[in-house]
Amino acid sequence: MQTDSHSPAIFELRIDETAKHHLLTMASWGLIIGIVAIIKYILSVIEYIQTRNRVNYQFGDITVSTERNNLGGMIFTISIGLLVNYFLYQFSSLTKRGITNLSQVDLNRGFASLRTYFAIIGVLIIIALCLGTLGILMSGMNLTN
Amino acid sequence: MEQQPQPSSPLFQLNVDANTGYTLRSAASWAKILGILGIIFGLCFIGMGILMQNTMNQMGGAFDEYKYRGSASMMGNVAMIMYILIGVITMIGSLFALSFGNRVTTAIRTNDQNTLRAGFAGVRNYFAYWTILMIIGLLILIIGLATGASSGLYS
Numbered sequence: 001m002q003t004d005s006h007s008p009a010i011f012e013l014r015i016d017e018t019a020k021h022h023l024l025t026m027a028s029w030g031l032i033i034g035i036v037a038i039i040k041y042i043l044s045v046i047e048y049i050q051t052r053n054r055v056n057y058q059f060g061d062i063t064v065s066t067e068r069n070n071l072g073g074m075i076f077t078i079s080i081g082l083l084v085n086y087f088l089y090q091f092s093s094l095t096k097r098g099i100t101n102l103s104q105v106d107l108n109r110g111f112a113s114l115r116t117y118f119a120i121i122g123v124l125i126i127i128a129l130c131l132g133t134l135g136i137l138m139s140g141m142n143l144t145n
Numbered sequence: 146m147e148q149q150p151q152p153s154s155p156l157f158q159l160n161v162d163a164n165t166g167y168t169l170r171s172a173a174s175w176a177k178i179l180g181i182l183g184i185i186f187g188l189c190f191i192g193m194g195i196l197m198q199n200t201m202n203q204m205g206g207a208f209d210e211y212k213y214r215g216s217a218s219m220m221g222n223v224a225m226i227m228y229i230l231i232g233v234i235t236m237i238g239s240l241f242a243l244s245f246g247n248r249v250t251t252a253i254r255t256n257d258q259n260t261l262r263a264g265f266a267g268v269r270n271y272f273a274y275w276t277i278l279m280i281i282g283l284l285i286l287i288i289g290l291a292t293g294a295s296s297g298l299y300s
Contacts, residue, residue: 012256013161020159022265029272036279043286050294099159108164114268115172118179118242125182132189 015107020099027110030092034085041078048074080124087117161261166253173253176268177246183239187232194228197221234278241271 015023048071090113098107161169201221248264251257 013166013252013258013261015159015161016258016262018262019265022262022269026265026269026272029269029276032276033272033279036276036283040279040283040286043283043290047290102159104159104162104165107159108168111165111168111172115168115175118172118175122175122179122182125179125186129182129186129189 015099023095023099027092027095030088034089034092037081037085041081044074044078084117084120084124087113087120091117161253169249170253173246173249173264175246176242177250180239180241180243180246183242184236187234187236187239190228190232190235194225194232197228198225238271238274238278241267241274245271 091110093110094106094113095110097103098105098110198218198221201217201224244267245264248260248267252261252264
């Protein structure tokens with residue numbers, strides 16, 4: 001079977017049997033992550049629907065009742081999660097296809113999806129760190145005023 | 146006589162060509178960034194846990210009078226342990242990503258096949274680690290939902 005890449009192996013590195021095994025395992029774990037994440041999102045939506053208006057917190061013989069109003073936050077979280085898991089699924093399926101069919105193009109596309117996956121998570125962590133730092137600074141300013 | 150290509154010839158294997166090398170290198174760069182940021186994030190969580198414990202201790206006996214809440218220091222200790230646990234979990238996962246990033250970058254630079262394999266093993270461990278944690282989280286969520294529903298908490 002001939003690979004569909006016409007460029008030479010400039011770097012002299014091969015995807016040998018051990019590397020293929022690692023890549024296939026990675027792809028399988030990635031697929032499981034995506035499935036588990038989608039199940040969690042579905043359960044979150046079900047939980048939200050069940051507790052949409054009011055949640056009672058029980059502390060011994062005292063009941064504290066609060067209203068839940070975090071639809072926007074849930075939608076935002078699920079949207080980001082689906083975006084991240086889409087690229088993870090792409091990496092998983094393309095890498096498996098590339099290794100199974102000895103397709104350099106599919107393998108390259110799989111690695112590109114992996115790169116995008118890492119990039120999105122990295123950017124999200126940067127945003128979270130910036131927001132956390134801002135929050136600490138603002139709370140510190142409030143305490144001093 | 147036409148010779149059959151051998152299974153070990155370049156026709157029958159995947160190589161790290163120019164395109165693959167570029168993509169892997171950029172994926173490794175992002176993995177390194179993710180690893181470093183994750184370690185910083187984990188350290189922040191650990192710091193927050195220690196800060197929360199100190200804050201709760203300084204609040205004194207405000208909660209001590211309420212018998213169902215327990216002492217403020219106990220709450221602070223519980224919060225500190227949870228934050229430290231989250232921080233350590235985050236840091237361990239980030240170390241796997243950093244390992245992948247460093248090894249693949251080194252492998253492409255030095256054309257070292259063993260280091261490339263080790264790099265792929267690193268990201269395999271990264272995915273395996275987070276998969277197990279997510280499955281545990283999912284089980285906890287299911288148990289929590291089932292417990293809440295059966296006890297009539299959500300009414």
